[in-house]
Amino acid sequence: MSAPGFVPRLDAADPACRPHLARLAGRAGEVDPAVERTVREIVEAVRAEGDAALIRFTRELDGVDLEREGLWIEEARLEQAASRLDAATRAALEEAASRIRAFHEGQMARLGLGGAPTPPEALPEGIYVDSRTTPLARVGCYVPGGTAAYPSSVLMNLLPARVAGVEELVVAMPTPRGEVSDAALAAMRLAGVRRVLRAGGAQAVAALAYGTGSVPRVDKIVGPGNIYVATAKRLLFGEVDIDMVAGPSEILVVADDTARPDFVAADLLSQAEHDPLASAVLLTPSRRLADAVEAELARQLARLPRRDIAARSLAAFGALVVTRDLDEAVELANALAPEHCELAVADPAALAPRIRNAGALFLGHWATEALGDYCAGPSHVLPTGGTARFFSPLSVETFLKRTSLIACSPEGARRLAPTAIRLAEVEGLEGHAEAVRLRQRALEAGG
């Protein structure tokens, strides 16, 4: 490894390498018992007392008096925020919104809503089975307060819900010391939000999950938040659906000799600047590239406004790893299952199918992650901490649910009866068998 305080250099053959990388992939699902106790108390209070608890905790924790300010940010305030934006920002938000909408409309067209029951009599076997897809009725979206109220995040969470057909979107956003981001409010307006709760933390999540006198109960809660928000979402999972347990952000770049060191370094830094806990890793069989990226990192870091955050992130959760070959890089990438994976190689389309586990794949030298973060189209809400092994990006499917449909004619029931009766007998569930036999007997009696 190189000097402490800068980015670790590793060789994939080095025994220290895999444990270092494994630590990066295992950052999901960690639990802080003290936070959990606090959150449980807040959640229980909101369940029992409703608005009173929501108002009390918001006064104590945010210093905001909801009884005076009102629970909801006025719709006029959203419009005002939109009208205050400069032209360039407004155009950028609109362009991003239009691309995000278009991507998710494409997804929706492929998936479709549906499952319209056909009369079973019309069916050849007399049996109709289908799966009906419908949007969730009401969705809550958490938006962190202050400078973390990223307008891009508002669009990336809410537009897919909108495209999926969710009727009602409810945003919860804390306004500590009354601070509100105009850009975030404008983004909410673009996404068609009409209800913005002036509250955050575990108390806002609990209010959305259980409903209170003033806050309607939602079916699902999405959106990023601090450890209290994340813990509340985790504890309330089952009572309400949640998007995912989000951890710190990650980028993994798989690069060969065709990669430009300045591009790779800039992309690693664009992740590292998020958060001291963010992770930025390069995997490359080219030692020459790793050397050049290291030099570029030092050069670019010096000019970066958020260099303190980025330097801490690189030192703790970064790595420049030289692998035996691209195959080994692919293998390590799949074990890490990163949130973002850039393929900065000569033939990214050939490599992409071999990366099984990643939230989003960026193909080639020009698809820098920042384009995906803001405006390429797919949501930037992606599985972190190795959970890309089994979780998916936020999409229209996040806001859809299915219902199985089963119908049969008398003839269909007759056809299925012997199988159902036999299996019910094997399982010792005579009541199940009898419900089917009754139909059999009715059919025999009726001819």
Added chain:
Amino acid sequence: MSAPGFVPRLDAADPACRPHLARLAGRAGEVDPAVERTVREIVEAVRAEGDAALIRFTRELDGVDLEREGLWIEEARLEQAASRLDAATRAALEEAASRIRAFHEGQMARLGLGGAPTPPEALPEGIYVDSRTTPLARVGCYVPGGTAAYPSSVLMNLLPARVAGVEELVVAMPTPRGEVSDAALAAMRLAGVRRVLRAGGAQAVAALAYGTGSVPRVDKIVGPGNIYVATAKRLLFGEVDIDMVAGPSEILVVADDTARPDFVAADLLSQAEHDPLASAVLLTPSRRLADAVEAELARQLARLPRRDIAARSLAAFGALVVTRDLDEAVELANALAPEHCELAVADPAALAPRIRNAGALFLGHWATEALGDYCAGPSHVLPTGGTARFFSPLSVETFLKRTSLIACSPEGARRLAPTAIRLAEVEGLEGHAEAVRLRQRALEAGG
């Protein structure tokens, strides 16, 4: 209400009715702190010690010595179990498997796997965005031991995974006192399972979630289990994906005057016989039907082998409710969001779209729930306890995940750059803006 010990009769206009029904819909997500502490200790021990803890807890809790018996049930034992089945049971399992497979193959054909990256140069705007769908690599399925090792459940959990393309299925099944169900083993064989762990409880769930020296780590754990299993799954959610937090089973029958009281009563009993905690509810505007169903319930209950269980279930979680009209029945059904909902009405196809929240809808007088439980095709693993508001039935989608794909040509990057740069500036993320500007400058320099 009628005499205690039998099924409650309610009028929807009665103020006691909605609280009674609300209690039925709120049975998900309840937590027992003592169980949670025990499970947390077991899970931590398996994480820290691996096989040693798995072996120790299985000896203590199941009285099975895995070191002597072996961790895995031999494949020959699965084949033996299949060959021991009588012809009728074998035929029934095969018929059920074939219908379950066909339904999920239909789903798979509609969804498709895919997202094959096209070279971005070939695209008009130079921007390629897509969503790739791939199966999970390895899935664990919990099968309860002894008489609860229902072969139908094995098929309903594992065949959708198989059809989705999951490469490796690992079953965990406790064998207390060495007891194994031949029918369950035969069903596993039909589903293509080769690895069956001879262990259950929280220790088996933890072994699947973390992996041990002998047990491979899985990406998702599905399948029903007791409170320890359910709690372990809930605690490990995020470390691994899980299917859902399953509660006691439920049926809701919406019926009009065209319904046959004997059919309705039999269907209610087929749910009530599962478990003293199961719920069976009738909603009908016809007082005449409610009276007749009550009489039929008494008559059929007397003959039911599992009448003690069914009677306790009906008394505690059953209800015969007379509503003002079908509209009120629909409204109450949506508030309950039942696991199974039968529409025993003259025109079920017209009513079905109005029932928004249900795991499965059974249309008409002939589609008794037992046909869906065993062989109609859709999985019988459905959301319970009101979670049909937001959860979906187990299906091929349960075993698929998505990865976003983003590619662009130099021209595509140029097109997206101004929007991304502006939004990065608004959010104060200069590193993001710089990663994009670097590409802009390279394109200007290169012409």
